[in-house]
Amino acid sequence: MKAIRRFTVRPVLPDSLQPLQDLARNLRWSWHTETRELFQAVDPEGWRPADADPVRLLGNVSAGRLAELAGDPQFLRRLTEVSDDLRAYRDGPRWYQDQLAAGAELPAAVAYFSPEFGVTAALPQYSGGLGILAGDHLKAASDLGVPLIGVGLLYRHGYFRQSLSRDGWQQEHYPVLDPNELPLTLVREADGTPSRVVLALPGGRSLHACVWQAQVGRVPLLLLDSDVEENAAGERDVTDRLYGGGSHHRLLQEMLLGIGGVRAVRTYCRLTGHPAPEVFHTNEGHAGFLGLERIRELCGTGLDFGAALEVVRAGAVFTTHTPVPAGIDRFDRQLVARHFGDDGELPGVPVERILPLGTETYEGGEPGLFNMAVMGLRLAQRANGVSTLHGAVSREMFSGLWPGFDPSEVPITSVTNGVHAPTWVAPEVFRLGAGKVGAGRAGDALSGGPVEGALDGESLGRPGGTPKRWDAVAGIPDREIWDLRRVLREQLVTEVRKRLYASWRRRGAGTAELGWIDGVLDPEVLTIGFARRVPSYKRLTLMLRDRDRLTGLLLHPERPIQIVVAGKAHPADDGGKRLVQELVRFSDDPRVRHRIVFLPDYGMGMAKKLYPGCDVWLNNPLRPLEACGTSGMKAALNGCLNLSVRDGWWDEWYEPDFGWEIPTADGSATDEDRRDELEANALYALIEDRVAPRFYDRDAEGLPERWVEMVRRTLATLGPKVLAGRMVREYVERLYAPAALARRSLDPAAARELAQWKARVRAAWPGVAVDHVEATAATVAGGSAELGSTLSLRVRIALGGLDPDDVEVQVVAGRVDSGDAIADAQAFPLKPAGGHDLEDRWLYEGPLALDRTGPYGYTVRVLPSHRLLASGAELGLVALPAEGAVEEAVDGPGVLLR
Ligand SMILES: *Cc1c(COP(=O)(O)O)cnc(C)c1O
Secondary structure, eight states, X not given: OOOSOOOOOOOOOOGGGTHHHHHHHBGGGGGOHHHHHHHHHHOTTTOOGGGOOHHHHHHHSOXXXXXXXXXXXXXXXXXXXXXXXXXXHHHSOOHHHHHHHTTOOXXXXXXXXXXXXXXXXXXXXXXXXXXXXXXXXXXXXHHHTOOEEEEEEOOTTOSOEEEEOTTSOEEXXXXXXXXXXXXXXXXXXXXXXXXXXXXXXXXXXXXEEEEEEEEETTEEEEEEEOOOTTSOHHHHGGGSSTTOSOHHHHHHHHHIIIIIHHHHHHHHHHHHOOOOOSEEXXXXXXXXXXXXXXXXXXXXXXXXXXXXXXXXXXXXXEEOOOSOGGGSOEEEHHHHHHHBSTTSBOTTSOHHHHGGGGBOOSTTOOTTEEEHHHHHHHTOSEEEESSHHHHXXXXXXXXXXXXXXXXGGSSOEEOOOOBOHHHHSOHHHHHHHHHHHOHHHHHHHHHTOOOTTOSSSTTTTOTTOOOSOOGGGGGSOHHHHHHHHHHHHHHHHHHHHHHHHHHHHHTTOOGGGGXXXXXXXXXXXXXXXXXXXXXXXXXXXXXXXXXXXXXXXXXXXXXXXXXXEEOOOOTXXXXXXXXXXXXXXXXXXXXXXXXXXXXXXXXXHHHHHHHHHOSEEEEOOOTTOOSOOOHHHHHHTTXXXXXXXXXXXXXXXOOXXXXXXXXXXXXXXXXXXXXXXXXXXXXXXXXXXXXXXXXXXXXXXXXXHHHHHHHHHIIIIIGGGGBHHHHHHHIIIIIIHHHHHHHHHOOHHHHXXXXXXXXXXXXXXXXXXXXXXXXXXXXXXXTBOOTTOEEEEEEXXXXXXXXXXXXXXXXXXXXXXXXXXXXXOEEEEOEEEEEXXXXXXXXXXXXXXXXXXXXXXXXXXXXXXXXXXXXXXXXXXXXXXXXXXXXXXXXXXXXXXX
């Protein structure tokens, strides 16, 4: 029978157990072991570690059990301890407060927008890396005391749950998530009515949403939900699924996230007294409309569009997450136009000012499209990629927006992602470390938080400093490390069998057919993990390239390997589903099915068991399409070694001590098929010749000494780098703090001045030119000069009516390649010398020291210059000497040759 109405009966807790409510609703339990253990004690049978959920647990526990606990002094003592600990965590000063106390100028608050958040399996609002990163960002911010407000959408079905058909085809399920059963609280007005956010839609319709709040330690996460009664059916479904639906649907989701998100933040701050954010951080382009909403707000205070844009840019940070075009949202221009302007949202912000923000004004750009990443870059003065390599790739990819500048000067920096160790380090691994240094210090070290008397000498007394090495790990005996690896592998084997069994039952197998599952995987065998979403660049099936060779590795008589694979393909991606099917079919083969398994429904719960249980984490993307990748970091934190193409973070931090690099054929093999073949062969060879022999090379006591040493180095040296705490501190110091300062210096008068200055400079720029360059040095003759000599440069510049104060004239010099392009360019300012001549040309002078040997070259350029610009490339304006317009003095005193 189907119920005609569904509602939730909330548990009534005895008074003495009330603190359990707070503990259940604050998601800190998801990374705080003592809190989890407390809930486990409430109902040891009902607690399922893989998908733990205290709210559900409290909903299911019997009144009798509650009465029992209320009379158990030992339990009550523990409860008091744990809830005192949460209070101290929530209210006490942390790293950020220490920085403020020491005089640092930091934002009063930061709003962090993301289309998905992976905080815990109990709040399934993520599809993959982007969401988990956002969740880790919130948790690390909480640990560090950063006053962040997270903003996202609450999807009624989350992403999707994956299962398999009998023949291995991905099946999608969309279970309904009832917010009343999730760890969420409805944001309400003072009078108790639920708060509302409303957006105007074309045709006089409107989109209403309520706001749910999840509490992530100290950090509130606001999630907008369109499933409210005021909405018509179509609008109710706006927040139905993450990354579902067509273009129009996505646009509405992104308008709700960006525009509605800002309104939700305003509501939250009004109701709670939380300080207003000074910085708005857009995690990928999807939330980009938030900048437009802020422009609207500012226009309402009397600023014009240009001045408002400057204020918004100053306080905005944009993070780009992918060099894969499919990962970037692009809308039809007309569709965007229809939703803004007189008949839509943001009255007062002219559509003709909005559309150019998303226009792809570079070669190959599509004039009919509105690109959210491009708008993100135009609406934020500060932007970054998510690993050093991805920063470089992004500068290249978006360099068309800064014509005339070398990609290296494109104002996109990088902050390499990190992972939240308290979430991702298995309790067994943590205990091993805690056994050496004490739980408190080990916990602080993992959160990248205040490390008192840190784990190594270097960071002693440096509050908030993460040690560069966790030296304590060095003292752990080989035997203990190896025993731990074995325990984790064994747990994984058990977990895999359980999940595989459930999967086969779903695929229609009877219990009698499934006896073989008891023999799947072997806790003594080298275990390789590979789990991720299944876009084609991640190459799920590269390992299947030569099936016989793979089979040989799996069934090797002395040095076998076993592989655990998982991953979801996007529901609309049949190509990805075919890859899943290929893998499933291979692993269904009775010859190898005990050595390779595909586990459906990859998610955080599975991931937490998978990373620690593997010996080797495999990643073989098409370089350089993996912006960062974070699963390998989580694996490393558990002592798993990486075997990966040098892409994303592994390009930056690879060391032979931490694992192996799969050589990439990017550049050499233009044909994709050939490239796959080369890289797959390299992968097999590595496993065969290096990985497996090292794993199975045992000493007299049965220990693989050299393997254990790699595990130890991975934990001690790689561990501290990959922390989300390190990442968030970098965001604070390198992006949030400068953005807040920039924002503060833009009072309305300064904003107007900056906007007018930019308009004046843009208008005058066609008249700016490098007319003439002369270099004086007796030694520059016949094209060569001596190391250590100095050129004197004199340059005539036309300023087109601008003042010398409006520009900087630079000599840019460095090594030149065969095509005369300057590599490793360095820029030195030239100084104005005297006034202008009758033709309004200005003289600039300065020395250029020739401090390196070999082919060398220079040029001169003019850039706009203003104290409120974050970089010389900001306006994308530059004047360079016209071809053939320059003559150089090769000899004699400074004589103008023209
Ligand atoms: C970490 C994580 C990811 C992201 O992994 P990548 O290496 O970036 O592909 C995806 N899904 C889950 C469940 C994760 O925990």
